[in-house]
Every structure is written in structure tokens, then in C-alpha cells.
Amino acid sequence: MTDLSKFAGIPSPCYVMYEEALEANLQLLRLVEEESGVSIICALKGFAFWHSFPLIRNYLSGATASSLNEARLIAEEMQCEAHTYAPVYLEEEFESLLFYSSHLTFNSLSQWYKYKEKALSVNKKISFGLRVNPEYSEVTTDLYNPALPGSRLGILVENMPPHLPEHIEGLHFHVLCENDSYALENALKAFEERFAHLIKECKWVNLGGGHHITREDYDIAHLIEILKQFKARYPNLEEVILEPGEAVGWQTGVLISTVEDVIENRGTKIAMLNISFSCHLPDCLEMPYKPAVLGATEPDENSKNVYRLGGSSCLAGDYIGMGDFAFNEPLEPGDLIVFDDMIHYTMVKTTYFNGVKHPAIGVVKADGEFILLSEPGQYEDYKKKLS
Ligand SMILES: Cc1ncc(COP(=O)(O)O)c(C=O)c1O
Numbered sequence: 001m002t003d004l005s006k007f008a009g010i011p012s013p014c015y016v017m018y019e020e021a022l023e024a025n026l027q028l029l030r031l032v033e034e035e036s037g038v039s040i041i042c043a044l045k046g047f048a049f050w051h052s053f054p055l056i057r058n059y060l061s062g063a064t065a066s067s068l069n070e071a072r073l074i075a076e077e078m079q080c081e082a083h084t085y086a087p088v089y090l091e092e093e094f095e096s097l098l099f100y101s102s103h104l105t106f107n108s109l110s111q112w113y114k115y116k117e118k119a120l121s122v123n124k125k126i127s128f129g130l131r132v133n134p135e136y137s138e139v140t141t142d143l144y145n146p147a148l149p150g151s152r153l154g155i156l157v158e159n160m161p162p163h164l165p166e167h168i169e170g171l172h173f174h175v176l177c178e179n180d181s182y183a184l185e186n187a188l189k190a191f192e193e194r195f196a197h198l199i200k201e202c203k204w205v206n207l208g209g210g211h212h213i214t215r216e217d218y219d220i221a222h223l224i225e226i227l228k229q230f231k232a233r234y235p236n237l238e239e240v241i242l243e244p245g246e247a248v249g250w251q252t253g254v255l256i257s258t259v260e261d262v263i264e265n266r267g268t269k270i271a272m273l274n275i276s277f278s279c280h281l282p283d284c285l286e287m288p289y290k291p292a293v294l295g296a297t298e299p300d301e302n303s304k305n306v307y308r309l310g311g312s313s314c315l316a317g318d319y320i321g322m323g324d325f326a327f328n329e330p331l332e333p334g335d336l337i338v339f340d341d342m343i344h345y346t347m348v349k350t351t352y353f354n355g356v357k358h359p360a361i362g363v364v365k366a367d368g369e370f371i372l373l374s375e376p377g378q379y380e381d382y383k384k385k386l387s
Pocket of ligand 1: 043045046085174176177178208209210211242244245246247
């Protein structure tokens with residue numbers, strides 16, 4: 001039986017990150033950097049736990065931003081310049097983005113030509129790139145597949161000029177999501193089939209995110225090998241960049257929640273929690289997937305205490321629809337329900353739908369000390385989002 005007593009004294013609801021687990025991920029990512037000679041940067045869209053940015057900076061080569069807010073957070077808390085890419089840039093933000101960026105990638109040639117003059121007029125060195133679409137992906141969930149027909153992400157090969165436009169120094173693609181090194185190998189094949197003539201003119205290429213490098217069964221040796229081979233095919237490349245988010249935050253912490261009520265609907269027992277799947281762990285509904293709950297198992301015909309886990313918003317679908325959970329004991333109000341692996345793509349995607357309260361955020365340092373970093377969301381936070 002899983003002992004949840006270690007969570008006593010931590011408020012509920014609360015995202016809790018274990019810095020030791022983060023450091024183990026960072027050590028592995030650093031090893032890949034050292035062995036393959038690529039740069040690995042942290043994608044804030046997936047992992048923006050900025051309390052630990054100084055730790056990340058010790059291991060990785062920086063971070064990637066997809067907005068001005070992310071770029072500024074990188075400058076303030078990681079103290080480096082961002083590799084920036086967004087599907088569209090906003091006029092009113094562009095100069096600030098240049099200020100915070102070392103690399104800046106455009107999603108289309110029209111965006112490049114729109115901003116080129118401004119981009120070239122800044123008084124510092126920024127390396128500019130274009131996102132291309134290799135039209136290959138092994139991602140099976142359409143919501144996360146940037147290579148579907150009609151995709152708005154990246155330039156198709158037939159829309160690229162025969163040579164890189166003047167002042168463009170890099171190419172970027174992103175077509176993976178929770179994929180292994182063999183999917184990357186196939187994506188690289190598609191990328192090179194279409195764009196090899198342009199890769200030969202680049203200073204850098206960025207292979208995007210979606211590399212599940214820190215997952216237990218990931219073939220690290222194979223990844224290092226294919227990256228080395230790729231670099232050997234293009235000796236002109238000064239830098240090859242990978243920008244994972246999920247792999248940085250993978251298995252680094254939990255979301256603690258509490259049962260507030262237990263109700264029954266014609267034989268289905270439902271534990272109503274003080275968190276919302278829609279607002280606090282939306283990937284459970286969007287992907288969808290069934291999260292791991294500490295101490296809970298898959299129900300079978302012998303299971304006695306089987307519960308559906310329900311969220312606190314009034315969205316009809318705010319519950320784990322991918323299956324119910326079996327517990328050793330009947331659930332009662334006040335019991336803790338602890339969701340595992342809830343640090344990536346959770347805090348960065350929260351919403352104030354229904355005005356629900358945001359969980360607190362805390363960290364367990366390497367010496368075991370728990371530090372509460374932010375209190376649960378307050379009324380002022382909710383009000384400020386509206387007017
Ligand atoms: C352009 C780009 N880079 C990097 C990432 C990070 O991907 P992941 O967190 O799956 O590694 C994403 C995710 O959507 C992305 O769109």
C-alpha cells in the first residue's frame with residue numbers, strides 16, 4: 001500500500017516538484033549533449049518551473065520561448081537569451097522579442113519579409129531561421145501533429161526558394177511528441193529528403209521537441225549515434241539543437257488533491273476532488289490519457305473500492321474518462337488523491353474556467369526540505385484576468 005503520509009503538511013491542492021528527479025533528468029540530457037555534440041535547450045511551453053531555472057542552466061544550453069512572456073522569463077530567471085519561435089509575431093512585441101533572443105525563427109517567408117528590416121536593424125547579433133514542414137510525423141493524436149495535411153506550422157518544400165534567403169542562418173522543424181529515437185531517425189530522413197540542399201547552407205538546425213529522452217526505455221545510445229551521423233553528413237553545421245520540454249520535467253513530481261465529496265450514480269461511485277482536470281491537468285482530457293494515481297490500481301472483477309475521479313468545474317466532461325480507479329479502502333472526504341508525473345504541461349496550461357482556485361506550487365529540495373513557492377491562486381489573480 002502506498003504511504004501518502006509524506007505529503008502531510010503540504011497544502012492541497014499543490015503541484016510538488018522533486019528537484020532530485022529534475023537533476024537526474026538534466027544529467028541524462030547533459031550526457032546526450034556531451035556524447036553527441038548537440039545543444040539541448042528547455043522548452044518553456046512544456047516546463048516553466050522557474051524556481052529551478054538556475055539548476056537547469058548548470059546542465060543545459062539555454063531555453064526556447066514561444067512568446068514574449070516566455071522569452072522574458074528566460075532572461076530574468078535563467079539569465080540567458082532565448083531561442084524564440086512562434087507561429088506569428090506581433091508588431092507591438094517584436095522589438096522586445098529581439099532584445100531577449102539569440103536565435104529567432106519565422107514560421108513563414110511572409111513573416112520573415114514583414115519583420116526583416118526591423119530584425120536586421122538591431123544593434124546585436126541574432127541568428128535568424130525558418131521553420132520548415134518535413135510532412136512526416138509518427139504522432140497519432142491529431143491535436144499534437146504538426147505535419148498533418150493543411151498544417152499551419154512550417155514552410156512546405158515547394159514554397160521554399162532554391163537557396164536560403166539572405167540573412168537566414170538556420171532551419172527548424174518540430175514533428176515529434178513523446179517519440180523515441182527511431183521516430184526522430186525517420187523524421188530526419190524526411191527532413192533531409194526535402195531540405196538537404198538548404199541544410200548544406202545552414203549554420204544551425206533545430207530538431208524541435210518531442211524527444212522522450214528521459215523515459216526509461218528510450219534508446220540513448222541510438223539517439224547519440226543518429227545525431228553524430230547527422231552532424232557528420234553536414235559538416236557546415238555549427239550547431240544542432242534539440243528543444244524538449246516534457247523530457248526535462250518527465251516524472252519529476254505530483255499533483256496533490258483531496259476528496260471533497262463521494263457521490264453515486266446508479267452504481268458508479270464518484271470521488272469529487274478539489275482540482276479540475278479541465279483547469280489543472282487538461283492533457284488528461286485533451287489527449288486523452290489516464291494518469292497514474294499513487295496507491296490506485298486498474299479495477300478488475302474482484303475490486304471492491306472502484307471510483308471515478310471527478311473534477312470541481314461544471315464541465316460535464318471534467319472527470320477521468322479513460323477508466324476508473326481501484327483503491328484499497330473506501331474513499332472518504334479528506335482523503336488525499338495524488339496524481340503522478342504532473343509537472344510538465346500542467347502548470348503552463350492552467351485556466352481560470354469557473355473561477356476555480358489554482359493549486360499551490362512547491363518544491364522538495366535535494367535534502368528533502370519542502371518549500372512552498374506559491375500559495376493557492378487568489379481572487380485577485382482571477383479578477384486580473386478579466387475585466
Ligand atoms: C516548436 C516546439 N518546440 C518544442 C516543443 C516541446 O515539445 P516537448 O515538450 O514534447 O518535448 C514543442 C511542443 O509543442 C514545440 O511546438
